[in-house]
Amino acid sequence: MNSFDFHNPTKILFGVGKLEQLGEQVAACGSKTVLLVYGGGSIKKTGLYDRVLTQLADAGVRTVELPGVEPNPRVTTVRKGIELCRAEGVDLILAVGGGSVIDAAKAVAVGVPYEGDVWDFLMRKAKITAALPLGTVLTLSATGSEMNGNAVITNWEEKLKKSFGSIYAYPQFSILDPTLTYTVPADQTVNGIVDMMSHVFEQYFSLTPDTPLQERLCESILQTIIENGEQALADPEQYEARANLMLCGTYALNGGMISVGVQTDWATHAIEHEVSAIYDIAHAAGLSVLFPNWMKYVYRSRPDRFVQFAVRVWNIDPAGKSEEEIALTGIQATRDYFTRIGAPARLADLGIGDSEIGRMAKEAVKFGPIGSFKVLHEEDVKAILQLSL
């Protein structure tokens, strides 16, 4: 195990009725003017919008709104939010939605105190040194954005999707009421399942030796997602399944708690960002296609980890099988699970051909080779994309 620092400052309020504590949390931040950030209006249909406004009114704060945050949020929307905050003297940002809304809110939060263009942070031209405080009400279990300092933002004009991570971008508080996810449609529930499993994969497939606790944390999160994912799809209003999925999503990517002391990979995410920057597909749809192919491409770097994955996560019986057979059976079990819940298997399923593979591979390694389980160069990325067609 490697040495590490770990600091996660986000306060989590988890369970039925926790939304009723929103006003209290906002008041505790000493806020006078809140920017309410939300998406395409699903919060209005479900009545959540009204409940949030009541809480904000009770807290005695003025509310300014940034509606219409896109899935795969755009930097143009973030810039609009920054302008709004400056013009209206906003002192707290409240994101109500899924990862897209929370990520956009984080980018607004770090952009307000910065004199340059917020896109500089995504292009690593500037370092984040301050942010407005941020709170969230999560409506979709997937990204972990509610308890981490990361954000993924798309620059549609330049066809770029980039991320940043900063201690300043962690929410101060996040309200996680699993009943708010009852209305998440099946396809988005599937996306959430794939997304959180992919977050665990990025931290689990590592060359760092002697990390038994981190490995078992990853394995138990994966098994919990696998079991509860299918239950939530079969019965979208089953509280236990929705609650377990919500906790898994948050644990899977909460500032590295499950991978402290472990060298993580993140190559597949980097590749997917290039795919969805060009094609505007759901992030998780891209991950569903790419991850099993990444696994096939890299498993020989450390076959024993893939054997452990097959046996402990997928309950593959190793008897009579070679190491390679066990590893490949585990990879196939991953693909089969994704297919069983309705996630795509090929880029062709998403209407994507080979015309942009060269460009995506080049952009994925723009800041240098990616990954650590197997370090990937442009040719490797191309090969994984080819396998995924």
Ligand SMILES: NC(=O)c1ccc[n+]([C@@H]2O[C@H](COP(=O)([O-])OP(=O)(O)OC[C@H]3O[C@@H](n4cnc5c(N)ncnc54)[C@H](O)[C@@H]3O)[C@@H](O)[C@H]2O)c1
């Ligand atoms: N910050 C991070 O750590 C991190 C990690 C992974 C991915 N991401 C990014 O997050 C984004 C995806 O976020 P996401 O997967 O949470 O999805 P999302 O926020 O894009 O939401 C997907 C869709 O679900 C709808 N929705 C949300 N909650 C709903 C509800 N309760 N009922 C009905 N519909 C609802 C939204 O309106 C939207 O149309 C991508 O841009 C991805 O790159 C961020």
